[in-house]
Amino acid sequence: MGNVHDLPSTLPTPYFAASSFTKYRFDGILFPSAIRQALVFPPDVCRRPGANFIPVGEKHIRNSFFIGKQGKHMAFISPEDAATVRERFEKEMVKDVTMNLFIEDETGAAGCQYCEETRDLLEEFASLSNKIRLVVHKFPSDREAVAKYGIDKVPALALEQDKDVGIRFYGIPAGYEFATLIEDTISLSRGETKLSSGVLDQVRQITQDVTIRVFVTPT
């Protein structure tokens, strides 16, 4: 995928200018990278021009679990994707990142649809770098952690480097969300965002509390 400026005009304006797949210009943790990931389309969306507003209700979650075409050794991440991501992490990660995953406890009272799949996916994801640590908490029984991260639904993922900066993924981070997860992990690890300086300056001046919720789907 080439530079965004080469993309045909029929594609929706990317939320953040993207370069190649391996060099997403990343908005940083200020805005949920979900937005970014949803809006800065991964390479395969080039086959779907005009898809900037995807109707909810397409139940393709099962298919979207397989990010590559063939999932062989890992159930969720194809060997090709694993190799690509591993390489990126090797090159770009600096500090350790902790993934705090909340899944339903044994009672199943939380009624979680994809908790186990999320856990499996993130275990595979964490194995792609020795700088990524996955900590699994039970909801709601791990009360202290639940309160600390303010979790009210599962599966929930809170990413942090040295402190919680308020990033949450609710639901399985599959499909498009997976790319977001990768970018967030790298960004946290490097302690840097790629917001343009103009936007960044204004962002840093905000003194009120801001909560951004972005609804996404895997496909």
Added chain:
Amino acid sequence: MENPHIRAEAIEANEFPDLSQKYNVSGVPKSIINERVEIEGAVPDSAFLQQVLQAIK
């Protein structure tokens, strides 16, 4: 990362239909800022920022 006052959530719409319904999510992406401002679809980062600033006025 850039501002501790700001928190961000990605919510998978299919798994949380009650929330999707609450915010009238008929397509994605849909962003809700401080329960006040809604953005449907893709917008450039500068436009998104303007909406954030609008939401905190």
